[in-house]
Each structure stands twice: as C-alpha cells, then as structure tokens.
Amino acid sequence: QKEVEQDPGPLSVPEGAIVSLNCTYSNSAFQYFMWYRQYSRKGPELLMYTYSSGNKEDGRFTAQVDKSSKYISLFIRDSQPSDSATYLCAMAARFNDYKLSFGAGTTVTVRA
Amino acid sequence: DAGITQSPRHKVTETGTPVTLRCHQTENHRYMYWYRQDPGHGLRLIHYSYGVKDTDKGEVSDGYSVSRSKTEDFLLTLESATSSQTSVYFCAKRADSNTGELFFGEGSRLTVL
Numbered sequence: 718q719k720e721v722e723q724d725p726g727p728l729s730v731p732e733g734a735i736v737s738l739n740c741t742y743s744n745s746a747f748q749y750f751m752w753y754r755q756y757s758r759k760g761p762e763l764l765m766y767t768y769s770s771g772n773k774e775d776g777r778f779t780a781q782v783d784k785s786s787k788y789i790s791l792f793i794r795d796s797q798p799s800d801s802a803t804y805l806c807a808m809a810a811r812f813n814d815y816k817l818s819f820g821a822g823t824t825v826t827v828r829a
Numbered sequence: 830d831a832g833i834t835q836s837p838r839h840k841v842t843e844t845g846t847p848v849t850l851r852c853h854q855t856e857n858h859r860y861m862y863w864y865r866q867d868p869g870h871g872l873r874l875i876h877y878s879y880g881v882k883d884t885d886k887g888e889v890s891d892g893y894s895v896s897r898s899k900t901e902d903f904l905l906t907l908e909s910a911t912s913s914q915t916s917v918y919f920c921a922k923r924a925d926s927n928t929g930e931l932f933f934g935e936g937s938r939l940t941v942l
Binding site: 721723725749751758759760761762763766805807809815816817819820821822 | 872874930931932935
C-alpha cells in the first residue's frame, strides 16, 4: 500500500464549477501538508501549504486537513480553464530534512 | 523563474551507458533533491543533499548516485542505465522559509533504449 493515495482522475469540469480533490495517507507522523500544481511539461509549483489540521483559504483555493481521518482536500471555486493542470498532494513528517511524500497526482481539465 | 536549471532537458541513451544529470541553483540553498516522476507513481525521492558532500538516500535510490561538490550544483548519475530508469527527473531546492517550499526545475526527460 502506498503511503499517500490520490485518485489520478482524470477530472473534467465546466468553467465555473467547484473542483474537489483529495488524498488519504497512512503515516500518522505527517504534519506538513501541501498541494502542488503542475502544468504539462513543467515542474510542480507550490499552491497551498498547511501545518497540522485545519482549513486554509487563498483566493479561490481552500485546503483542508483532517488528521483524525488522515484525509486532506483541495477545493477550487469558480474554476477557470487556466486551472487545467495536474494537482499533487504532498506531505512530510519532519521539517528538518523535509522528505516529501507525493500522491500520484490528479489531472484536471476545466472546459470553457 | 525558480532559480534552478537542469541539463540536459532531453536525453536518449542506450542500456548500460552511464548518464549524468546536472542541477544548478543560482542561490545558496542548503537542501537539494532529485525526484523521478512516472505515471501512476507521482514524484518519488531518489536522493537529497543537505550540504556540500552531505547526501542521503530516498525511497528509490538503487541504481543512482549523487554528488555535491559545490553548493550550487547537485549531480545525479546513473552508473549503468536500464530501461526501468526511463523517466522524467526533477531537481528541487528547498526555500529557507517557514513553509520549506520546494522549487522545482523544468525536468530532464530521459529515455533508455
């Protein structure tokens, strides 16, 4: 079993819809949670960062962490065609060496 | 611009040949990483470095070695390339911030025939 599970999709939604992405994990030591966005043939870039449990909002993006259920989510409101990308969840247990464990990534297409 | 460049960006080689991928950063960040990305697996850590000559293994280190003789350069070497090492390789550096954000290069696409 993988340490981080993420549904690869693909996910196709109309413009303006809410996109819901999630990951589950098995390592209870994880306490740093991130979402990266990766455009085709590009390197990933950090989208959201959360430490421990709770919610975080940044513009149209909301990240949620539920450590009791070992479940994290990313919501994209009012989705735009420019949001079409692969979204990867990532998490780490310790800050010092910061060895991130990534999910497989979910490919999202927002149709105009 | 993430301040991190990889070379070569594309390479085709044959089984059994050695290959070296180079990662260069323009700043003096301490931590650097090599990941490989394959369909269905996401990004998997190969090796990482926490300073000059200080390196450690990741989860898929077999068949790979690394070297860091200068802060700005982190090299990944495949001593004898195999077809299973066909992949996209990403180098990353870690920001000196509270989030420890990783900044990734554009990737090196390696095909081993």
